[in-house]
Amino acid sequence: MGIDADLLADVSSHRKLTKTRLLRLLQRAQFTQSIETFEMVQFVVSSYHHSRFNTFFAQMTSMFAKAPAAVDKDALFLVMVAVWHYFPHVSLNGKSPAEIVDAGDPLGRSKTKPVRRSSR
Helix, strand or coil, X not given: CCCXXXXXXXXXXXXHHHHHHHHHHHHHCCCCCHHHHHHHHHHHHHHCCCCCHHHHHHHHHHHHHCCCCCCCHHHHHHHHHHHHHHCCEHHHCXXXXXXXXXXXXXXXXXXXXXXXXXXX
């Protein structure tokens, strides 16, 4: 199943906007090497094989907690959600979750375990 050209263009424009938002957030946090830090975040999303957003977000929260300047956690959350959804993942064959969903493909349910709920 292929992706509609309009949806592909939408993902591309969201990815560009997300890159800009991430770079601004890194600048606000006063990381001295914003470009290198941006590339590191991109690498973590792409290559680290996270199975859950929570793991990724915990790492990013930890990284930004060590930044020279404080960043609003709500802004960090919004940018990292966009980064997670619009940046490519190696585990998704170089596609982003948004591209997978737009194509109508399953997101790899066989790769992730269901969350167990307590039975109270």
